[in-house]
Amino acid sequence: xxxxxxxxxxxxxxxxxxxxxxxxxxxxxxxxxxxxxxxxxxxxxxxxxxxxxxxxxxxxxxxxxxxxxxxxxxxxxxxxxxxxxxxxxxxxxxxxxxxxxxxxxxxxxxxxxxxxxxxxxxxxxxxxxxxxxxxxxxxxxxxxxxxxxxxxxxxxxxxxxxxxxxxxxxxxxxxxxxxxxxxxxxxxxxxxxxxxxxxxxxxxxxxxxxxxxxxxxxxxxxxxxxxxxxxxxxxxxxxxxxxxxxxxxxxxxxxxxxxxxxxxxxxxxxxxxxxxxxxxxxxxxxxxxxxxxxxxxxxxxxxxxxxxxxxxxxxxxxxxxxxxxxxxxxxxxxxxxxxxxxxxxxxxxxxxxxxxxxxxxxxxxxxxxxxxxxxxxxxxxxxxxxxxxxxxxxxxx
Amino acid sequence: xxxxxxxxxxxxxxxxxxxxxxxxxxxxxxxxxxxxxxxxxxxxxxxxxxxxxxxxxxxxxxxxxxxxxxxxxxxxxxxxxxxxxxxxxxxxxxxxxxxxxxxxxxxxxxxxxxxxxxxxxxxxxxxxxxxxxxxxxxxxxxxxxxxxxxxxxxxxxxxxxxxxxxxxxxxxxxxxxxxxxxxxxxxxxxxxxxxxxxxxxxxxxxxxxxxxxxxxxxxxxxxxxxxxxxxxxxxxxxxxxxxxxxxxxxxxxxxxxxxxxxxxxxxxxxxxxxxxxxxxxxxxxxxxxxxxxxxxxxxxxxxxxxxxxxxxxxxxxxxxxxxxxx
Ligand SMILES: Cc1ncc(C[n+]2csc(CCOP(=O)(O)OP(=O)(O)O)c2C)c(N)n1
Numbered sequence: 001x002x003x004x005x006x007x008x009x010x011x012x013x014x015x016x017x018x019x020x021x022x023x024x025x026x027x028x029x030x031x032x033x034x035x036x037x038x039x040x041x042x043x044x045x046x047x048x049x050x051x052x053x054x055x056x057x058x059x060x061x062x063x064x065x066x067x068x069x070x071x072x073x074x075x076x077x078x079x080x081x082x083x084x085x086x087x088x089x090x091x092x093x094x095x096x097x098x099x100x101x102x103x104x105x106x107x108x109x110x111x112x113x114x115x116x117x118x119x120x121x122x123x124x125x126x127x128x129x130x131x132x133x134x135x136x137x138x139x140x141x142x143x144x145x146x147x148x149x150x151x152x153x154x155x156x157x158x159x160x161x162x163x164x165x166x167x168x169x170x171x172x173x174x175x176x177x178x179x180x181x182x183x184x185x186x187x188x189x190x191x192x193x194x195x196x197x198x199x200x201x202x203x204x205x206x207x208x209x210x211x212x213x214x215x216x217x218x219x220x221x222x223x224x225x226x227x228x229x230x231x232x233x234x235x236x237x238x239x240x241x242x243x244x245x246x247x248x249x250x251x252x253x254x255x256x257x258x259x260x261x262x263x264x265x266x267x268x269x270x271x272x273x274x275x276x277x278x279x280x281x282x283x284x285x286x287x288x289x290x291x292x293x294x295x296x297x298x299x300x301x302x303x304x305x306x307x308x309x310x311x312x313x314x315x316x317x318x319x320x321x322x323x324x325x326x327x328x329x330x331x332x333x334x335x336x337x338x339x340x341x342x343x344x345x346x347x348x349x350x351x352x353x354x355x356x357x358x359x360x361x362x363x364x365x366x367x368x369x370x371x372x373x374x375x376x377x378x379x380x381x382x383x384x385x386x387x388x389x390x391x392x393x394x395x396x397x
Numbered sequence: 398x399x400x401x402x403x404x405x406x407x408x409x410x411x412x413x414x415x416x417x418x419x420x421x422x423x424x425x426x427x428x429x430x431x432x433x434x435x436x437x438x439x440x441x442x443x444x445x446x447x448x449x450x451x452x453x454x455x456x457x458x459x460x461x462x463x464x465x466x467x468x469x470x471x472x473x474x475x476x477x478x479x480x481x482x483x484x485x486x487x488x489x490x491x492x493x494x495x496x497x498x499x500x501x502x503x504x505x506x507x508x509x510x511x512x513x514x515x516x517x518x519x520x521x522x523x524x525x526x527x528x529x530x531x532x533x534x535x536x537x538x539x540x541x542x543x544x545x546x547x548x549x550x551x552x553x554x555x556x557x558x559x560x561x562x563x564x565x566x567x568x569x570x571x572x573x574x575x576x577x578x579x580x581x582x583x584x585x586x587x588x589x590x591x592x593x594x595x596x597x598x599x600x601x602x603x604x605x606x607x608x609x610x611x612x613x614x615x616x617x618x619x620x621x622x623x624x625x626x627x628x629x630x631x632x633x634x635x636x637x638x639x640x641x642x643x644x645x646x647x648x649x650x651x652x653x654x655x656x657x658x659x660x661x662x663x664x665x666x667x668x669x670x671x672x673x674x675x676x677x678x679x680x681x682x683x684x685x686x687x688x689x690x691x692x693x694x695x696x697x698x699x700x701x702x703x704x705x706x707x708x709x710x711x712x713x714x715x716x717x718x719x720x721x722x723x
Contacts, residue, residue: 139501150469151501155493161459162494165466165474172448172472201486205459212454366504367538369562373639 028239031265032255036313038321049264055328061259062319063337065094068118070341074348079294083352084134088115092289095315096222099262107187111163114152116192123149128351137355157200163191164206167215188216188273196227199235211247216273219281224288229301244281256286257315398581404574406548407437410555415445418473424451425477457487468508481516482525495564496539511558511565517610517660519572521700528697529661534566535638542637543591544568546612548578553588570610594641600630603654608634611658618713646678653684654720658708663691685723688716
């Protein structure tokens with residue numbers, strides 16, 4: 001079974017944070033470094049990881065969170081204007097995504113679900129390409145291998161298994177690399193999913209496989225409290241982080257609105273995985289402030305007071321307070337961030353219109369990797385059929 | 398030429414692939430030390446170790462889903478689903494993920510996963526151990542579906558399936574596992590392309606199309622028909638997707654009559670697809686309606702009555718009589 005061997009000094013913290021020692025139903029402590037008041041606290045293990053984040057990096061965190069929030073607003077507007085078929089907003093979850101994304105290294109492979117626009121940004125996915133799926137011009141939109149960022153997966157939880165299999169592949173590659181004295185950096189995988197998806201059988205099976213094979217995978221669950229209209233309590237009787245114990249690996253709940261803590265915890269977890277110590281489950285405790293998608297109406301199922309309470313914990317506001325209080329960023333910086341955001345929004349707006357509608361012939365071309373007579377036959381029929389219209393047009397002229 | 402059973406031929410084919418492709422690996426329930434419930438993977442763990450032959454946790458979605466991840470990382474996973482009736486927990490991964498990843502990535506990603514499924518009835522088994530779900534998968538674009546009917550094909554087709562860049566569902570006719578035949582391990586011959594049909598018996602009066610477990614039944618029916626002075630052509634389809642309509646069409650143009658036999662329920666089955674295509678392609682060559690011989694529209698029945706359910710020589714001969722009566 002997966003060893004839960006921890007780096008020196010982490011046992012105590014994990015006993016507290018992962019409920020490795022607590023009964024499954026008991027509340028779990030939450031790792032938090034930057035509180036809603038914008039003050040930096042400490043943690044016996046993760047403060048060491050937080051110390052690696054220099055002021056420049058903090059400013060990057062802030063910039064990226066602000067950029068992706070601005071992008072989110074723009075995409076929502078584009079949907080309202082009929083430019084996108086649907087949009088899946090991330091507002092409220094910026095810290096969970098920017099913090100975890102920045103903890104990954106280029107050789108790590110990411111399996112997102114469908115809301116990880118912030119992670120996509122960090123992984124250098126062109127955000128215009130990311131909109132292709134929502135505009136209905138692609139079922140993907142980017143080359144997953146370019147930035148080791150997989151396509152979005154709309155079937156809940158399916159990607160958690162792909163992540164574990166991919167991690168098993170990395171494990172094998174690392175063994176081969178060790179045998180050949182390769183200097184390739186060690187890699188791990190992050191699988192993103194939601195609290196609702198955690199009820200799907202595939203999440204269970206992925207955790208069983210990950211534990212059994214000690215796969216280098218970090219399960220990153222964004223508990224944003226709602227699966228469309230259904231609250232987390234309907235998905236689980238125990239804090240999600242506590243489930244890891246049942247599989248035999250560490251589970252940590254982190255304040256998902258605290259970008260510093262998310263980064264620290266994810267960095268620790270990825271190191272744990274890359275070093276061959278097995279999987280980790282991170283539950284980022286956060287909140288989906290807006291609607292589930294642009295087709296959703298949250299007023300039908302939740303109190304606005306709940307939303308308001310979570311707005312008090314806003315991930316951007318608290319980092320801004322901290323940066324200002326510590327003198328790590330001045331007004332000019334925040335002005336620049338705002339200008340950057342507007343620039344990004346402008347880029348997205350202009351590129352969306354230009355996203356090319358593909359030719360259905362492209363779809364014929366990629367159903368199979370190798371020649372397939374039925375595809376050839378149907379394409380030939382389509383060509384002939386289309387050509388019929390062209391000659392009709394000619395005769396009409 | 399060596400003589401071996403179909404089970405042994407698949408075993409040898411897997412051995413050859415494990416030897417030739419260092420990235421290939423087998424995964425499934427009980428396939429390691431036990432060698433699989435049908436012993437198809439017998440001895441392979443000893444030879445290749447538990448990194449190449451994995452006794453997985455008991456989770457079909459997990460097996461296929463992790464195989465997809467391994468394939469994305471450049472490996473060539475061959476999954477065993479223990480029995481036909483237990484593939485359904487993996488149905489989601491196969492149809493919504495495995496089949497579509499190449500298309501969704503516009504060809505940038507390939508998922509060369511092979512899924513081996515022992516299928517079909519005739520062995521007196523209990524519920525969920527005798528089903529023929531091939532049509533469920535054939536309807537899904539992005540998958541290839543093949544089924545060997547003899548040892549030589551089995552040996553080569555499994556290797557070609559593993560080499561194929563597309564996902565392949567490899568249906569093994571479990572009631573023929575112990576059928577012996579000659580295998581030419583040097584020369585694949587017609588098996589070079591596992592997606593092409595073979596004319597296994599030439600004839601001029603009617604064509605019988607079958608695949609997997611029913612090929613020997615179709616041949617026996619054709620032999621029986623010669624006693625009535627009939628010359629019957631038999632086609633072993635081998636591949637259900639893609640389906641080699643050209644070979645079937647050429648045969649029908651010669652014989653004018655077509656019977657299709659499969660164990661799966663007739664309704665919504667592969668036979669209907671063949672009948673429709675042939676009526677489109679060779680309508681004026683048909684002397685009689687295309688006739689299907691298949692299972693009833695019911696859950697696979699209890700073993701004690703499965704003989705009444707399964708297509709057999711008599712049912713095929715009855716269909717032939719009907720066809721020839723036109
Ligand atoms: C297998 C499956 N069932 C249902 C859906 C429809 N659906 C899309 S999102 C969603 C809620 C998901 O909630 P959660 O996992 O918490 O993620 P969130 O969207 O809140 O980030 C549902 C039911 C789906 N996409 N896939």
